[in-house]
Amino acid sequence: MRWGLVCKPDKKSLSIGKEIYELIGDAMLEKKIASYLAKPGHTIKEIGENADKIVVVGGDGTILMVLRYTTKPIFTINTGSVGFLAETEPDHAVEGMKKVLDGEYIIDERKRIKAVLNGERLPDATNEVTIHVSNVGKILSLELTVDGIPTEDVDGDGIIISTPTGSTSYSLSVGGPIVDPSIGAFIVAPIAPFRHISSPLVIPDNKKLEVKVMREKSAKVIVDGIRAGMLSKGDEIILSLSEKKSPFIRLEEDFYRRVYEMLSFSVKRAKDGKNKGN
Template structure:
């Protein structure tokens, strides 16, 4: 089997388990294809060569069976722009911080390799948001977590007008507006008071960022709806963010959001499930009465 490997620089404490992972994959006769930048970093980190091909573009992943992401949740988001609509499953090894998406601990390396070899895992299909109106800005107008319109200047609010299926919904006077998938509901959306939505739910959440009206609350709508947003500001530009990728758009620009025609598959190993991850990462149930 051919396994792609993508990652970011990691803390020194993760060097040994990452090396163990790569050695274990090679020992099991997996054919490794490592992202070129990460491969260069690994060679410098370990002062050795790897028996691996390199990948650079989305075209290079077509023959992969899996793609392993080594890093945090932000690294997982990077991989989405690599796998795109190829249906290649992604497995996240957590060398970052919280790790909602990259939820395989480095202590589980040997079991992880065993599960991959035996295909003992299940796939969680995650929906994405497509953004229309960014022609010439990006060749991958999709977000796994959220699409956010927010102010560029630190001192002024912006006004975001929102329509759902061409029906006017609201004008938000705020620092910005988040349109989140269920996957992204535990990210920026959650920190702004939005609800946690189970993966697989066919919904998106509209959550204002620091609204100047206490009556404005997050709204959950079906993912089959189309959302149109127009933002006004005193500044010239506004920031539009797709996951971790930010772009400047013109004042008054209109963007349309809809459910993407494809999904991304994330690998979950035996014993991993959503509420278990929530309890672990968010420390639910940490109470002396339990």
């Protein structure tokens, strides 16, 4: 078994990474944690291709970056803010890692979105593909078709197409629903629609979605928070279910507990912010 270890480059994450490294012994280390430990380092891409399993210490952004380069199982330790994708918190990192090493875990395979822009395949999305107007203050006009059938015209800042995994992320912030990952679906949510009749759609993930730019405005294509391309008038992006998956190492099946904790955290943070302002 060859482990990989990737850490967010901050003191807390690197310190936890050191503890994990001491537990698992020899591992392929990403360059930042390798430098911290004075060991040889590798790129995330190299780790993604050659490690059998990967430990990721960081927030959702770090986790999504690793998944961009691998389909290997990952065990995730949260050192970010909400960390909805992460399996365990820093206080339980060592205990959780010991359970994984003892084989006390399950694999939670999450679906991805395949995105093809003007014939070129982009990186798959674990969370979402976002199409967003390039110039702030301008309206982007998009046409959405499902299996070749015109379904909705969106005039606004853009549109988000997310997986159930991504339904708790950017999509949720624009009014999209939370969808259980066991449900095979795409969530299509408009961003700041000019027409208020536009509303999120939940579409079976065996459908093919096409989004086309209808007016002479440029748009950015963003995959899991990273810019992946541009769209101009007449360009289209085709979205479908990927053949690849994102496998998470889980200590237990607890999606609804995570949802509860995430929403409770958001309410607490909002209250704390309000109290500070008084």
